[in-house]
Amino acid sequence: MGALPLFFRLVGASIGGQARYPASALMLTLGQFLGNGIEVIAIWALFHRFGDVQGWGIGEVALFYGLVNCMFAIADALGRGFDVLGTEFLRTGAFDRLLLRPRPLALQLMGHDFRISRAGRLLQGLGVLVFATYHAGIAWTPTAVAVALFALAGGIALFLGILVLQGTLAFWTVESLEIANVLTYGGVQAAQYPLALYARWFRCVLTFGVPLACVAYYPALTILGKPDPLGAPEWVGMVSPLAGFVFLAASFGVWRLGLRRYASTGS
Secondary structure, rough: OOHHHHHOOOOOHHHHHHHHHHHHHHHHHHHHHHHHEEEEEEHHHHHHHHOOOOOOOHHHHHHHHHHHHHHHHHHHHOOOHHHHHHHHHHOOOOOHHHHOOOOHHHHHHHHOOOOHHHHHHHHHHHHHHHHHHHOOOOOOOHHHHHHHHHHHHHHHHHHHHHHHHHHOHHHHHOOOHHHHHHHHHHHHHHHOHHHHHHHHHHHHHHHHOOOOOHHHHHHHHHHOOOOOOOOOOOOOOHOOOHHHHHHHHHHHHHHHHHHHHOOOOOO
């Protein structure tokens, strides 16, 4: 069996296990949908009370929100194995079993616990994109659709890279530290708003440190047909999602360093 067929079988087994308890899976999915819906209400209340923020309307901000939450929902579903690496694998010695299998370790972890509940955030993000299309008057031309899909792929790679780094920390700390949530959930919150609203130093972090702006802000400008208030050329949004793939590659480079440090449990 090849690597990808094995991955899909692991995902199928994970989904099948959750489907044995349909009420629980449905409630968790609904909880994700409603929990993130509170954030949407908060954003709506902000714009309803104060109107446009520095020239940005609610429809435009909704585009950022929808794109980022779709990215994170898919990455979070794929990266659950890295999130629980310390508690479910390293502490118990189950990680040795994965190492013995002649298949890519990363795909085994990605297929370990594919959460159905993440569909709640994904559906909510898609709903917000429909809202953004109506309120911002977005014309989904072939170019806009291509940019959105490229941004989605780059964003998934970026958030998955963050989860890989979070799992890699477990090789030194035995468990994944909560500080990594600053980059995951904190990154989602930061990328939901236009980069131009932030201070210069924070813009640099979001562009060159953890390139969230490259997978959300610049592609969204291209989709909206809106010039960048910060002066970036129009073509940037068409190539900037590549930064997400570069970040993922760098994360796996750090992951390989962590693997070299692993010395097994001896059990």
